[in-house]
Amino acid sequence: MAVDPTPRRRRLGAELRRIREELGWTQDEAAQRLGYKSLATVSKIEGGTQRVTVQQLPHVLEVYQVRDEGLRRRLRELVQRAGEPDWWQRYEGVVDDPLGDYLSQVEMASGLFVWNPNAVHGLLQTRDYAHAVTEGSRVWKRLQDIDHFVELRMEHQKSMGDREPPLKMWAVLSEGLLRQEVGGREVMRKQVQHLIALATKSPNVTIQVLPYKAGAHAGMDGPFIHMTFPAGPDVIVIESMRASLHMNQPDNVELYRTAADLLKSEALSHNASVPLLESIAKDLE
Known part of the structure; x- marks a missing residue:
């Protein structure tokens, strides 16, 4: 059947x-x-x-x-767990099939590398920043739809925060992204402070900043996510406004793994990134 x-x-x-x-x-x-x-x-x-x-x-x-x-x-x-309803099914009209696939894969992943020069990844966002990003994307027109999507994002954060074993997350963030005043200076300052707290207090989160002076770099082709799993092949996810491409072909995975390694080497180290984050937060006061 x-x-x-x-x-x-x-x-x-x-x-x-x-x-x-x-x-x-x-x-x-x-x-x-x-x-x-x-x-x-x-x-x-x-x-x-x-x-x-x-x-x-x-x-x-x-x-x-x-x-x-x-x-x-x-x-x-x-x-x-194949037939269990996923928690995000409560968000009817907010979660389409590509997003549902992505949320399911993240919950099964053991590691996540994220490069996105346009926005802080959803798992690292504050509520106000998430609201500003969602509103600014123009994907959702009505305020109630924006609020509904932000609630989804916050519940996803909580779900992942409660997960055992914890997800290991590695994010490379561009300096330009961190200085973009998304939601205004106060919202952005609190977002950067949140990143500082994660970088200094969460052992499962690694944050590196790619400074302006890095110049041309391995991530200029665009954002991507590299997922690793306890078993089975890695997956590369490339997201756009209304579509999500998932790839697990070895050649493609290796290409993006190399790009991730290059970005890690081109960015400031985790420890060296914290003072720059603190400087950016101070500039946003």
Whole structure:
């Protein structure tokens, strides 16, 4: 029976497809080994439209020769939570499919590298800054829609803050972004102070500032997010106003991983970034 291709089912399907391809099997070969009558069953599982039960999973893992306990545990969790409604489904009309996929992937990720020269990442935003960014984007026209999206962003922060194990986040922020008076000088000053607090008090957050003097740099092609997971391939996310591109092809991932490493080397170190953040906050007084 067909089921909704929830983000977790799609993630499970992508992991099983990766394992099958690493084994060098076609979908037909996998179906035969699993005892399915048709390759269509394997195709549906990999597409997230066929349920895999907790009872079926051990057989699948045995046939697919999955021995790594961490990967087995992660796949089991995806199966167990595949049909759960995600908390963001309460925000009807605010969360579209690409954003839902992104939120689900962030909740499953172990690490996040973020480069965005246009805005502070949502997980690092203050409420007032989030409101100013959302209003300024012109995506949402009505005040109630803006407020609804900001509430979503704040709940996402809380959800990630309560998560175990905690997400490791690494952000490179351009100096120009930090001096842009989003929401006015007071809002921006408090946002920078919030970044200082995260940089100095949160062991899971690394913040680097790319100063003006860095000149041309590896991030000039545009913003991107590099997600890593406890098991399975990394994912690169490139977001625009109404679309989100997710890539896990090894060549693409390696390209953006290199860009991330170059940005880290071109920016001030984590410790050296704090005095610049403090200077910017003082300039905004």
